[in-house]
Structures are given as C-alpha cells and as structure tokens.
Amino acid sequence: MGTYAPLAVSGYRKVWGAAVVSNVGTFLQLTAGPWLMNELTGSPLMVSLVTAALSLPRLLLTIPAGALADALDRRNLMITGNLVGAVSTGAMAIMVTSGTITAEWLLAWTFLLGVGSAITLPAQQTLVPDLVPANMRAQAITLNSAAFNVARAVGPSIGGLLVSAGLTAASFGINAATFVLVVGVLLSFPRQPAEDAQRHLFRSAALGMRYVRFTRPIRRLIVIAGVFMLTASSVQTLLPVVASDDLAVGATGFGLLYGALGLGALAGVAGREAARVRLGRHMLPGAIAAFGLGGIAFGLAPGPWIAGLAMAVSGVMWVWTLITLNASIQTLAPRWVRGRVVSLYLLAIGLQPFGAVLSGAIAEVTGAGMAVAILSVGTVALGLFASRLELPVLGEIDEPVIADNWQMPRHATQVAGTPVLVATTWEVDPDDVETFMDHMRELRRTRLRTGAHRWSLYRDADRPYRITEFMVVADWDEHLAQHARIDTEAAEVIRRSRAFDRADGPVTRHLAGLDILASHAPPIADQLITVHEQLHAHDGSTPLDHHDTDAPSGSRER
Known part of the structure; x- marks a missing residue:
C-alpha cells in the first residue's frame, strides 16, 4: 500500500490538509519571530529565547495534554488549542503593525502560542491516524508526521521571504488565519470517544509514564528523540545569526537558506518510503548521523552555496529522522495509552528549548557557525550510537491489539476502598525456579504497563517453592480496567506464567482496603466483591474454582 493511500479517505484528507496549513503557519512564524527579535535586540541569546518560548510549554503541559487526549474528546482539545494560537498570533500581528511590539511582548505571545500547541499536538497526533482503516494506519501516521515536519521546514522558508519583503506582521496574521481555518474544519466533525477514561489526571499521566518506562523499544526511541533535539535544534535556532553575521546574505539569503531546508524536507517525504525499504534498520541511525554531517558543513560553510546544499541535505535527514521516530512510536503504542505515549515523545521533542538556549550560549563565545558545528x-555521535542498538524497524512493527479472549462481560461491580492488592500464589517445581523467575520479570513489566503501580515477589517462609506475586493498583476500577488493556503479547506472558503452577493453576486473592473511618464511607457489604470472579472466569487471567463464586474481597480464589 502506497504512502499516500490515506489521502483517499475524505475525513482524513480534510483534517490532514488543515493541519498542514496550520503547521506551515506556525513555523512560518518560527522565521519571523527570531528575525524580529534579532532586529529588536541583536542578541543571539535573545533570538534563541524565541524558539525556547515556543517550545517550553511542551515541557510543562504536554504530559497532562496527552492524558487528556486519552480521556476526553480529542476534537474539543484541538479546537481549544487552535483558538489559543489564533489569539496569540493575532495579537502579535496587531502589535507589529502598530509599532508597539517589544522583546518582552514577543516572548510572552510566543509562549502563549506554545501553550496552544502543547494542548493540540497529542490529540492531533493520535486523532488523525484513527480516521482511516486499520490497514492504513501506519501510512496515516507517516503522513501525519510528515505534515508536521515538512511544515517545520517549509513554513520558515516562506516566512523568510515575507520578512525580506518587510511583511513580518503579515507572517503573524496569516498564522492566526490558519488557526481559525482548522477550528472551522474540526467543527464539522463529530465528537470523538475517549480511549481510556480516567477520573484522575495525575494517575492517568503516571500510568503513561510507566508504560513507556517498561516498554524498552518505545523508551529507546524517545531517548533518541530527546538527544537528537538537544543537538540538532542548533541548525534552525542559529540560522538567522549565521545568515546575517557569518554569511552576510541578509534577509533574502536567509529566506533562501530556509527554502533549501524546505526543499530538502519535501524531497525527504517523497523519497522516505523507498529509502525505508532500501535501508531497513539502518535508516534511523543513518539519517541522524547524516543530519549531523550536514550541520557541520553548514556551520563551517565558507559561502552561501555550500551552506544551501548543507541545508538541503539536513532537510531530507530531519524529515526522515522525525517521521521514523514518530510513526514507529505510534505504531508500537496501543490505542488506550497512545495519547500519553505520544505526549512523552513530544516532550522529548520539546527539549528543543534547552538545545536552543545551549546553542545560543555557545554562540556567544564561539560564534554562531562554530556553535552549530x-x-x-x-x-x-548519536547516530553512531543508535546504530549499535536493537531498534524497531518501521514497516516491520505489529500494532498491539487487544486479546480476543480478554473481553470483559457486562458488570456493575463497585468496590470501595483503596488501594487494591492482588496476590497470586504459585506452587513451583524446584527444577523450574530459574525459568519461572525469568517469566516473573516479564510478568512484572506487563503488570506495571497496564495499571499496577507497585509489584513485588515473595516466597513462603516455611515452603520456599510457594511463591506469591503482589501487585497494587490505585482502586478497583483501575484493576478492572487492566482487563481491557491486555493485548496479545501480555496475554501470552500471563498464560506462560500460569503454566508453572504444579496444581490446577495459581491461586489469586484480591484485597481491597476497607474504609471504616470516613463518615461518607459506603456500607461494608457494598465493599465486597460480587462480579469479579465471573470476570476472571471469562478472561482466563487466573483460573477459578466455580464452586467459590461468592467469595468476598480478600478471600481465597482458585
């Protein structure tokens, strides 16, 4: 299936097209803002702070926004974020036109624009791929990422041309109009259901972080993304200073250099799929290393022609790197936690402010070109290091799917009291202990990825081969939600673990905290398990003795 197949789907095409326009407008401003700050102050550090102000809100808001993207209507989140963007960019256009803009106001409005972006991005990144059939999702994620990253390159190039023509205010005004356009498109779509409704925002965000922590391929890709942004952001951050001070090409040359970056990005999108097939596992580390070589060539370039060629190469490699990272992470993440996983990826990308400030500080000492180099x-170095890691290969990744036999039956169980402790006991053959422990390590990762916030393993003091797993979840609703999150990989881990019991299967007990002090606590009778045994009998996570179906919380279940 071709890369552009999702564009045949009407709903996807409308949202994707609106996102392209909006992203171009946002990054169009990424040129106008730094150039305006350079005119206002002439300080490389102040110029880098414009980029930092746009990206810094991601560090503060992206994780909560990712939790909201999984728990709320993603369409409404996108509308809210785009309205914030329209207000901030519209205000900048008015102040530039009236001549009242100052460095402080420019930073303040840019920061507010970053707030809108932080609210929007997790919802946008996860909504757009879901508008197409499952067999097109990988291509939709690729196009979604391509829209963002190509706009990152193309938008500033257009902005450079507007700046060179003295139309800085128009850059901000056009950006404001693109946000209004996106809001209009989104209002034509129905509300979007929540993927993993949570009552507690902090708990939901913490679960997303645990999922990434205990999923090695995603964790590695996010770390690579963060380090890449810390080092690679210097190219775009210091481009205005390199163009004006080192290359002496003025605003027109500045726009042309960004144009070279944009053309490289477009070529990167067109050739990415062919490069993926040809390069396989070497594509991501190779693209990272090649971007670094392009950055070195740009920073040390003796003239604008070599600098422009280096920028074109960097544009190709920038798009290849970030599309591969984004699409791989989204494909690896299951739908119920995808918003939170994507928010952590965006948080890594949001390390750009630190890279911007670092590059600005180095440039104050060494000069802008040398700082880029x-x-x-x-x-x-990052690319060379990544080549030694075992990384997932885009195109060979199987998207996680919920196990068919883990469908929860209808139930209305509510158990008060927190936390909930689930204890599962095995009678293990002495010859199997070492292998059993290996499987317990896998089981631990599964439990902590799907809702448990504490896990431990104990053995009976008198019978050392009676081994009990303890996991703690926040409350009963969270424990029941675990059943809906079990994918095929997790189901297989649980089945293999169960097989080590020498009897009819491991014995599970559920202990729910009883609230006997609070005046509003429900009656004790309402805090006892009534339907949970039936649930286990259906999903097979722990086998039960059907003669013990009325056992209360904390009882012994077979």
Whole structure:
C-alpha cells in the first residue's frame, strides 16, 4: 500500500490538509519571530529565547495534554488549542503593525502560542491516524508526521521571504488565519470517544509514564528523540545569526537558506518510503548521523552555496529522522495509552528549548557557525550510537491489539476502598525456579504497563517453592480496567506464567482496603466483591474454582 493511500479517505484528507496549513503557519512564524527579535535586540541569546518560548510549554503541559487526549474528546482539545494560537498570533500581528511590539511582548505571545500547541499536538497526533482503516494506519501516521515536519521546514522558508519583503506582521496574521481555518474544519466533525477514561489526571499521566518506562523499544526511541533535539535544534535556532553575521546574505539569503531546508524536507517525504525499504534498520541511525554531517558543513560553510546544499541535505535527514521516530512510536503504542505515549515523545521533542538556549550560549563565545558545528558533532555521535542498538524497524512493527479472549462481560461491580492488592500464589517445581523467575520479570513489566503501580515477589517462609506475586493498583476500577488493556503479547506472558503452577493453576486473592473511618464511607457489604470472579472466569487471567463464586474481597480464589 502506497504512502499516500490515506489521502483517499475524505475525513482524513480534510483534517490532514488543515493541519498542514496550520503547521506551515506556525513555523512560518518560527522565521519571523527570531528575525524580529534579532532586529529588536541583536542578541543571539535573545533570538534563541524565541524558539525556547515556543517550545517550553511542551515541557510543562504536554504530559497532562496527552492524558487528556486519552480521556476526553480529542476534537474539543484541538479546537481549544487552535483558538489559543489564533489569539496569540493575532495579537502579535496587531502589535507589529502598530509599532508597539517589544522583546518582552514577543516572548510572552510566543509562549502563549506554545501553550496552544502543547494542548493540540497529542490529540492531533493520535486523532488523525484513527480516521482511516486499520490497514492504513501506519501510512496515516507517516503522513501525519510528515505534515508536521515538512511544515517545520517549509513554513520558515516562506516566512523568510515575507520578512525580506518587510511583511513580518503579515507572517503573524496569516498564522492566526490558519488557526481559525482548522477550528472551522474540526467543527464539522463529530465528537470523538475517549480511549481510556480516567477520573484522575495525575494517575492517568503516571500510568503513561510507566508504560513507556517498561516498554524498552518505545523508551529507546524517545531517548533518541530527546538527544537528537538537544543537538540538532542548533541548525534552525542559529540560522538567522549565521545568515546575517557569518554569511552576510541578509534577509533574502536567509529566506533562501530556509527554502533549501524546505526543499530538502519535501524531497525527504517523497523519497522516505523507498529509502525505508532500501535501508531497513539502518535508516534511523543513518539519517541522524547524516543530519549531523550536514550541520557541520553548514556551520563551517565558507559561502552561501555550500551552506544551501548543507541545508538541503539536513532537510531530507530531519524529515526522515522525525517521521521514523514518530510513526514507529505510534505504531508500537496501543490505542488506550497512545495519547500519553505520544505526549512523552513530544516532550522529548520539546527539549528543543534547552538545545536552543545551549546553542545560543555557545554562540556567544564561539560564534554562531562554530556553535552549530560543535553541537552537530554530538548529532553524528548519536547516530553512531543508535546504530549499535536493537531498534524497531518501521514497516516491520505489529500494532498491539487487544486479546480476543480478554473481553470483559457486562458488570456493575463497585468496590470501595483503596488501594487494591492482588496476590497470586504459585506452587513451583524446584527444577523450574530459574525459568519461572525469568517469566516473573516479564510478568512484572506487563503488570506495571497496564495499571499496577507497585509489584513485588515473595516466597513462603516455611515452603520456599510457594511463591506469591503482589501487585497494587490505585482502586478497583483501575484493576478492572487492566482487563481491557491486555493485548496479545501480555496475554501470552500471563498464560506462560500460569503454566508453572504444579496444581490446577495459581491461586489469586484480591484485597481491597476497607474504609471504616470516613463518615461518607459506603456500607461494608457494598465493599465486597460480587462480579469479579465471573470476570476472571471469562478472561482466563487466573483460573477459578466455580464452586467459590461468592467469595468476598480478600478471600481465597482458585
């Protein structure tokens, strides 16, 4: 199936097209803002702070926004974020036109624009791929990422041309109009259901972080993304200063250099699929290292022609790197936690402010070009290091799917009291202990990825081969939600673990905290298990003795 197949789906095409326009407008401003700050102050550090102000809100808001993207209507989140963007960019356009803009106001409005972006991105990144059939999802994720990253390159190039023509205010005004356009498109779509409704935002965000922590492929990709942004962001951050001070090409040359980056990005999108097939597992580390080499060439370029060629190469590699990272992470993450996983990826991308400030500080000492070259050496080193890791290969990743036999039956069970402790006891053959422990390590990762916030393993003091697993979840609703999150991989881990019991299967007990002090606590009778045994009998997570179906919380279940 071709890369552009999802564009045949009407709903996807409308939202994707609106996102392209909006992203171009946002990054169009990424040129106008730094250039305006350079005119206002002439300080490389102040110029880098414009980029930092746009990206810094991701560090503060992206994780909560990712939790909201899984728990609320993603369409409404996107509408809210785009309205915030329209207000901030509209205000900048008015102040530039009236001549009242100052460095402080520019940073403040840019920060507010970053707030709108932080609210929007997790919902947008996860909504758009779901508008197409499952067999097109990988291509939709690729196009979604391509829209963002191509706009990152193309938008500033258009902004450079507007700046060179003295139309800085128009750059901000056009950006404001693109946000209004996106809101209009979103209002034509129905509300979107929540993927993993949560009552507690902090708990939901913490679960997303645990999922990433205990999923090694996603964790590695997110770390690579963060380090890449710390080193690679210097190219775009210091481009205005390199163009004006080192290359002396003025605003027109600045726009043309960004144009070269944009053309490279477009070529990268067109050739990405062919490169993926040809390069396989070498594509991601190779693209990272090649971007670093392009950055070194740009920073040390003796003239604009070599600088432009280096920017074109960097544009190709920028798009290849970030599309591969984004699409791989979204494909690896199950739907119920995808918003939170994507928010952590965006948080890693949001480390750009630190890279921007770092590059600005180095440039104050060494000069802008040399600062780009120094940090680009770090990008090359990252690519070489990534080539030694076992990383998932886009195109060979199977999207997680919920196990068919883990469908929960209808139930109305409510158990008060927190936390909930689930204890599962095995009678293990002495010859199987070492292998059993290996499986317990896998089981631990599964439990902590799906809702448990504490896990431990104990053995009976008198019978050392009677081994009990303890996991703690926040409350009963969270424990029941675990059943809906069991994918095929987790189901297989649980089945293999169960097989080590020498009897009819491990014995499970559920202990729910009883609230006997609070005046509003429900009656004790309402805090006892009534339907949970039936649930286990259906999903097979722990086998039960059907003669013990009325056991209360904390009883012994077979």
